Amino acid sequence: MAFYRPASYQKPLALGLLMLLLVLPAVLEATGQAFYIGFATRILIFALAASSLNLVLGFGGMFSLGHAAFFGAGAYVAALCMESGISDALLAFPLAMIVAGLLALVVGAISLRTRGVYFIMITLAFAQMTYYLFVSARVLGGDDGLPLARRMTLGGLGLTSDGALFYAALGCLALVMTFLGRLADARFGRTIQAIRENEARMEALGYPVLRYRLVSFVLGGALAGLAGALLANLTGLASPNLLQWTQSGTLLVMVIIGGVGYLYGGVIGALVLLCLEEVLAGFTLHWHIGLGLLLIGIVLFAPRGVAARFGKSSG
Numbered sequence: 563m564a565f566y567r568p569a570s571y572q573k574p575l576a577l578g579l580l581m582l583l584l585v586l587p588a589v590l591e592a593t594g595q596a597f598y599i600g601f602a603t604r605i606l607i608f609a610l611a612a613s614s615l616n617l618v619l620g621f622g623g624m625f626s627l628g629h630a631a632f633f634g635a636g637a638y639v640a641a642l643c644m645e646s647g648i649s650d651a652l653l654a655f656p657l658a659m660i661v662a663g664l665l666a667l668v669v670g671a672i673s674l675r676t677r678g679v680y681f682i683m684i685t686l687a688f689a690q691m692t693y694y695l696f697v698s699a700r701v702l703g704g705d706d707g708l709p710l711a712r713r714m715t716l717g718g719l720g721l722t723s724d725g726a727l728f729y730a731a732l733g734c735l736a737l738v739m740t741f742l743g744r745l746a747d748a749r750f751g752r753t754i755q756a757i758r759e760n761e762a763r764m765e766a767l768g769y770p771v772l773r774y775r776l777v778s779f780v781l782g783g784a785l786a787g788l789a790g791a792l793l794a795n796l797t798g799l800a801s802p803n804l805l806q807w808t809q810s811g812t813l814l815v816m817v818i819i820g821g822v823g824y825l826y827g828g829v830i831g832a833l834v835l836l837c838l839e840e841v842l843a844g845f846t847l848h849w850h851i852g853l854g855l856l857l858i859g860i861v862l863f864a865p866r867g868v869a870a871r872f873g874k875s876s877g
Contacts, residue, residue: 576739576826583732587725599724600796605836606731607792610738612816612828614785617742619814620823621751622778623758627810628669628685631692632662632783634805636790638696641708641800651714651721651730655791662787663780665692670779674772686807693805707801714795721795731792735829738785743825754778819860821867830868834860 587599615629636658643654669688673681696702703709713721721727745751754774757764765771794800803809812835820831838856842849864870 580732580736584729587728591725596724599728601836601840603724603728603731603796604793605833606728606735607789607796608813608816608836609829609832610731610735610792611786611789612813612820612832613735613738613742614782614789614828615813616817616820616822616824616828617745617785618779618782619817620827621746621754621758622775624674624775624779625682626673626685626779627682627807627814628673628687628689628692629782629786629813630805630807630809631669631689632666632786633790633793633809633813634696634800634802635662635665635692636787637794637800637804638702638708638790639787640714640791640794641710644710644712644714645708649712649714650718651716651791651795654714655734655788658787658791659784660787662790663784666780666783666786667776670776670783674775674779686810689805689807689810693802693807696805697802703800705802707799707803710794710798710800713798727792727795731796734788734792738788739825739829746825750774750777815857817867819857819867821869824867824869827867827869834868 583602586602587596590596590598590602611629611633614632615626618624618626618629639658639661640654643649643657648654648657669685673684673688676684697705713727715721716726716730719726721730753764753769754777757769757771757774761771790800790804793804816831816835817828818831819834820827820829824830835857838853839849842852842856846852860868
């Protein structure tokens with residue numbers, strides 16, 4: 563499984579879509595559809611979270627079912643920052659990334675000593691332990707979670723409006739995707755891909771395999787923490803549900819739908835899954851059945867993901 567970068571035409575296409583997104587809030591407000599600004603923001607946030615998992619899975623081939631622990635940790639850090647009087651996202655968001663990254667460092671340092679199904683199960687175990695730890699801690703709100711009294715500011719600019727938070731999420735996603743694109747072509751990115759393809763060979767060549775995989779795991783966890791902090795501002799709540807293994811499964815489904823190892827796989831997967839949920843929920847209460855059938859169709863007819871139709875191999 564190689565890591566894939568965009569075809570040459572995709573860069574101007576991505577820039578064009580970015581331009582359209584910049585005017586989206588104004589268009590929605592002008593047409594009386596301002597509700598969908600919050601929905602679009604949710605897509606951007608989950609696109610960021612799914613892309614952080616794609617870094618772990620697509621770059622390093624590490625099939626983790628514990629990614630939600632870092633996602634939820636970032637949300638709780640944002641809520642705790644608000645309680646402590648830290649309302650500027652320029653301070654709170656990096657702090658959320660640091661805490662989530664440190665948590666990923668602890669989990670990865672232990673989990674990465676295992677392989678295959680053992681790695682999957684131990685990351686799942688850590689995620690569940692984190693979930694029950696947060697639920698049992700009264701200072702963290704227990705089952706109710708931690709509410710945010712208000713949204714944060716960003717360098718003095720308020721994020722109280724849906725439009726402002728939309729632009730903050732869009733800016734974060736654009737920066738992260740630019741970072742991941744450069745990382746894929748950098749020495750580190752190519753090394754971690756080579757380790758995924760043939761770990762024994764890279765170890766024989768003298769590469770510190772565990773260190774490279776751990777750095778990739780920590781970077782993915784930190785980016786998930788950023789997504790969690792953004793989601794807490796959107797919903798006004800740091801919920802323990804964000805830490806459940808089912809949330810890890812949702813992010814994994816997004817990556818698989820979009821395309822594992824494709825730069826925009828997480829973005830496309832989040833867009834497809836959340837839009838399918840929104841459309842189907844408007845037709846029936848049993849929308850999960852229709853969603854399941856559509857997902858089966860995507861897996862059968864596009865087994866490498868939707869992005870496979872538009873990407874090319876980096877190798």
